[in-house]
Amino acid sequence: MRILIVEDEAKTADYLCSGLTEEGFVVDLARNGVDGLHLALEEEYDAIVLDVMLPQLDGWAVLSTLRARRQTPVIMLTASARIDDRVRGLSDGADDYLIKPFSFLELLARLRAILRRGRPQEATHLQVGDLHIDLIKRRVVRGKTRIDLTAQEFSLLTILVRRQGEIVSKAAIASQVWDINFDTNTNVVEVAIKRLRAKIDAPFSTCLLHNVRGMGYVIEDRSAENIL
Numbered sequence: 143m144r145i146l147i148v149e150d151e152a153k154t155a156d157y158l159c160s161g162l163t164e165e166g167f168v169v170d171l172a173r174n175g176v177d178g179l180h181l182a183l184e185e186e187y188d189a190i191v192l193d194v195m196l197p198q199l200d201g202w203a204v205l206s207t208l209r210a211r212r213q214t215p216v217i218m219l220t221a222s223a224r225i226d227d228r229v230r231g232l233s234d235g236a237d238d239y240l241i242k243p244f245s246f247l248e249l250l251a252r253l254r255a256i257l258r259r260g261r262p263q264e265a266t267h268l269q270v271g272d273l274h275i276d277l278i279k280r281r282v283v284r285g286k287t288r289i290d291l292t293a294q295e296f297s298l299l300t301i302l303v304r305r306q307g308e309i310v311s312k313a314a315i316a317s318q319v320w321d322i323n324f325d326t327n328t329n330v331v332e333v334a335i336k337r338l339r340a341k342i343d344a345p346f347s348t349c350l351l352h353n354v355r356g357m358g359y360v361i362e363d364r365s366a367e368n369i370l
């Protein structure tokens with residue numbers, strides 16, 4: 143389970159990081175709202191612990207920008223016991239909140255509860271253009287043609303389709319598909335993209351997977367733009 147902590151106070155951050163690491167979580171830490179939002183959008187987390195009072199971008203702004211694109215469970219940390227803040231947090235899409243000071247055990251219990259709840263809103267099917275992915279059966283169909291993908295190709299495709307229309311960097315792909323930090327000397331991502339393209343695009347009249355030079359890859363149905 144991978145957790146992102148967004149907290150600027152060193153003491154609280156260290157306490158949370160070491161506690162959660164000891165409990166077996168993989169923990170990333172961001173010390174301001176901008177870094178926190180960037181990580182929350184670029185990486186895959188099972189849950190996010192988000193402080194409200196943060197430098198650069200506060201927790202509310204991080205939450206609302208995040209929610210426009212992702213449903214990662216969020217626990218807000220608030221120093222205020224004001225009911226307004228609690229109501230605001232939950233209505234803005236937080237899954238839970240804790241009022242500081244809180245005990246580590248309470249945080250752990252709340253975190254485990256939201257992780258158990260899972261993501262009921264998680265899609266079982268994804269679609270881009272005439273390409274359909276059944277996430278349960280792990281089956282890919284384009285038009286009426288069934289496409290057989292390796293486990294790695296399937297994972298690469300779903301990462302791109304979940305973020306269709308957005309440029310996904312090679313580094314983000316490398317870290318999510320292979321769990322490696324991107325090394326500029328490796329062309330592992332390019333090779334994988336090439337193989338995927340040969341299966342999902344080459345046999346068909348329109349391409350869905352596009353290169354964005356120097357930035358990464360985007361999957362989208364551009365035929366719709368021509369109609370408009």
Ligand code: CA
Binds near residue numbers: 149151195196
């Ligand atoms: Ca703070």
